[in-house]
Amino acid sequence: MTHQLFDCRDAYSQELEALAAADPRIVAVVNDSVSSTKLKSFRSKFPDRFVNVGIAEQNMVGVGAGLALGNMLPYVCGASCFLTARANEQVKVDLGYTNSNVKLCGMSSGMAYGELGPTHHSIEDFAFTRVIPNLAVVAPADAIETRALMRYSAQHVGPMFLRISRVPVRNVMPEDFVFTLGKAHTLRKGNDITLMANGILVERALDAADILSSFGIDARVLNMSSVKPIDREAILDAARTTRGIVTVEEHSVYGGLGGAVAEIVAQEHPTRIKILGIPGVFAPTGSSDFLLEHFNLTATGIAEAAQQLLATSRTVA
Amino acid sequence: MYLFRNSDHRSLLATIKSDRRSLGICPDFIAVDNAPGLSYLQPIQTLCVRSVPALGILLPASSIAPAALPHWLHQQANRVRISALRMVHHAGIGHTGGDMSSADILTTLYLAILNVDPTEPNAPARDRFIMSKGHCSGAFYSVLAARGFFPTSMLDTYMDPLSKLNGHPDRNKLPGVEANTGPLGHGLPIAVGNALASRMSGLNFRTFVLTGDGELQEGSNWEACMCAAHYGLDDLTVIVDRNRIQQGDFTEKTIRMDPLAEKFRAFGFATEEIDGHDHAALLARFRTLPIEAGKPSCLIANTIKGKGISFAENKPEWHHGVPNADQLAAAIAELSVILADATEVRA
Numbered sequence: 001m002t003h004q005l006f007d008c009r010d011a012y013s014q015e016l017e018a019l020a021a022a023d024p025r026i027v028a029v030v031n032d033s034v035s036s037t038k039l040k041s042f043r044s045k046f047p048d049r050f051v052n053v054g055i056a057e058q059n060m061v062g063v064g065a066g067l068a069l070g071n072m073l074p075y076v077c078g079a080s081c082f083l084t085a086r087a088n089e090q091v092k093v094d095l096g097y098t099n100s101n102v103k104l105c106g107m108s109s110g111m112a113y114g115e116l117g118p119t120h121h122s123i124e125d126f127a128f129t130r131v132i133p134n135l136a137v138v139a140p141a142d143a144i145e146t147r148a149l150m151r152y153s154a155q156h157v158g159p160m161f162l163r164i165s166r167v168p169v170r171n172v173m174p175e176d177f178v179f180t181l182g183k184a185h186t187l188r189k190g191n192d193i194t195l196m197a198n199g200i201l202v203e204r205a206l207d208a209a210d211i212l213s214s215f216g217i218d219a220r221v222l223n224m225s226s227v228k229p230i231d232r233e234a235i236l237d238a239a240r241t242t243r244g245i246v247t248v249e250e251h252s253v254y255g256g257l258g259g260a261v262a263e264i265v266a267q268e269h270p271t272r273i274k275i276l277g278i279p280g281v282f283a284p285t286g287s288s289d290f291l292l293e294h295f296n297l298t299a300t301g302i303a304e305a306a307q308q309l310l311a312t313s314r315t316v317a
Numbered sequence: 318m319y320l321f322r323n324s325d326h327r328s329l330l331a332t333i334k335s336d337r338r339s340l341g342i343c344p345d346f347i348a349v350d351n352a353p354g355l356s357y358l359q360p361i362q363t364l365c366v367r368s369v370p371a372l373g374i375l376l377p378a379s380s381i382a383p384a385a386l387p388h389w390l391h392q393q394a395n396r397v398r399i400s401a402l403r404m405v406h407h408a409g410i411g412h413t414g415g416d417m418s419s420a421d422i423l424t425t426l427y428l429a430i431l432n433v434d435p436t437e438p439n440a441p442a443r444d445r446f447i448m449s450k451g452h453c454s455g456a457f458y459s460v461l462a463a464r465g466f467f468p469t470s471m472l473d474t475y476m477d478p479l480s481k482l483n484g485h486p487d488r489n490k491l492p493g494v495e496a497n498t499g500p501l502g503h504g505l506p507i508a509v510g511n512a513l514a515s516r517m518s519g520l521n522f523r524t525f526v527l528t529g530d531g532e533l534q535e536g537s538n539w540e541a542c543m544c545a546a547h548y549g550l551d552d553l554t555v556i557v558d559r560n561r562i563q564q565g566d567f568t569e570k571t572i573r574m575d576p577l578a579e580k581f582r583a584f585g586f587a588t589e590e591i592d593g594h595d596h597a598a599l600l601a602r603f604r605t606l607p608i609e610a611g612k613p614s615c616l617i618a619n620t621i622k623g624k625g626i627s628f629a630e631n632k633p634e635w636h637h638g639v640p641n642a643d644q645l646a647a648a649i650a651e652l653s654v655i656l657a658d659a660t661e662v663r664a
């Protein structure tokens with residue numbers, strides 16, 4: 001079966017325009033990255049609410065905070081690798097600590113810029129942002145969720161990091177989906193094992209569940225787009241009612257979704273857990289697809305990891 | 318706090334004296350309507366200076382005769398200095414040198430220039446002041462208290478456990494603080510955002526940011542300068558506390574900053590140098606901003622680190638030197654000279 005694939009940046013930029021048309025507080029701030037953030041149309045429609053600070057991420061985040069403190073609603077958009085790493089102290093202090101109402105849109109996250117090499121990969125951004133108090137961290141799974149998330153973000157008062165990929169994915173979320181911060185979304189019910197994924201890997205987790213089904217394994221699939229706050233109840237329910245958890249993210253295995261899930265499981269209901277991601281190395285060069293396959297972040301790779309986990313897991317009473 | 322309308326200075330004085338006797342208190346702050354001039358308030362001022370360790374009496378600058386305003390600001394700035402010194406002495410930690418060098422700038426802005434209202438600290442159209450050199454919180458908090466944003470008694474909790482008065486300011490803890498600063502090079506980008514918001518929202522408030530000079534070694538400031546100039550933010554004024562000393566040494570021995578005015582001009586700012594301790598000059602300049610329409614303004618305020626304390630002036634070790642009890646007493650004595658020149662009136 002073939003599916004239509006969507007670049008989530010289109011959903012984000014179109015929704016931002018719709019929001020800006022209705023809310024005069026909304027302003028877009030970019031670091032030269034007008035085309036890679038897909039904001040050319042926004043710029044032409046709202047030239048007075050478009051701020052290009054040039055190639056200057058520290059200033060960009062500070063300007064965002066200043067706009068928010070001046071009662072505007074800034075969406076600060078740039079490649080996630082520079083936004084979260086170059087400006088990390090500004091994200092910590094000017095956004096998190098100040099609790100300023102800034103929406104940080106980290107584009108082309110993960111290994112979307114695969115060929116460009118580790119300088120342009122952003123496989124550390126969950127870790128950089130998740131540890132900062134007040135800052136919500138969300139990685140939508142598809143275009144539908146991206147739109148829903150954008151609508152939510154304009155209502156949410158406080159800083160958010162929205163991690164938006166450029167890798168085309170199919171829609172997996174229901175058309176009428178309404179985003180709720182801190183809630184996992186169950187995409188598939190199942191009681192043998194739980195696959196928890198976010199971002200562009202949710203579709204692969206669903207495909208992995210199909211593979212597992214052919215082996216008679218009934219996998220639950222949760223979209224864990226909200227990395228912080230995270231759905232503690234959904235995690236504990238998975239720990240209690242299934243025989244193990246496999247987390248799947250386009251991120252280092254350190255400090256991301258897997259880490260967040262493990263922190264809860266280890267302290268509140270220990271169970272078997274396998275964290276899939278990039279195993280603490282700088283990724284080699286190659287296309288996004290190549291790199292995902294290189295690190296076994298494929299439907300087959302996820303299914304195999306789930307089967308291994310079940311093979312070594314103890315029976316849950 | 319006392320609020321007297323159409324005030325009768327005899328009853329005001331009597332009330333304060335009575336409260337001193339019965340309650341042992343003196344006002345933090347007295348708001349006065351329709352004050353005809355300074356002279357009748359000086360007895361109260363003198364009384365409170367002698368009795369209150371903190372800030373004593375402060376009046377709206379609008380009640381001061383224009384010719385007397387610079388001198389009055391100098392007095393208030395020295396009260397701020399004394400307050401900051403007491404706070405640093407109390408905490409056993411702080412940034413004495415920069416508190417002293419920035420006191421005149423801060424006092425002039427908050428008591429005579431900024432359109433801010435302590436009863437409505439988040440009014441959307443208020444002027445914004447960003448204290449980028451957040452480490453000089455002793456002077457900053459003292460000025461905010463003097464302006465009435467919070468009681469001066471809170472200054473006594475400076476850096477105590479669970480105090481709202483962190484070593485570096487937190488807007489979520491204290492009214493009047495606009496931005497959480499401390500790491501250097503954050504204030505100017507935030508101020509640029511403020512100035513953009515002023516324009517976009519149509520509220521047209523002014524934005525002021527006070528930076529250190531050593532602080533300008535952080536590259537983020539220059540990113541922000543390019544941005545401010547590009548967008549022609551003439552409602553933005555950067556004030557540099559040019560005391561020429563940073564933590565480890567003189568700035569020019571560390572990483573040379575001169576010619577600093579030329580740097581700002583090259584980055585697109587209308588730039589002037591000014592004596593950062595000359596209240597009349599500061600007032601005149603602040604009242605006629607921008608320096609040039611269409612350009613952000615930069616005032617390089619030449620100051621003396623440790624200003625007003627003979628043994629601390631221009632000494633790198635007083636960047637974060639903490640006065641002991643003897644030094645505190647000596648410094649207060651020096652700083653109080655100007656406070657004693659009000660006419661003494663005895664009951």
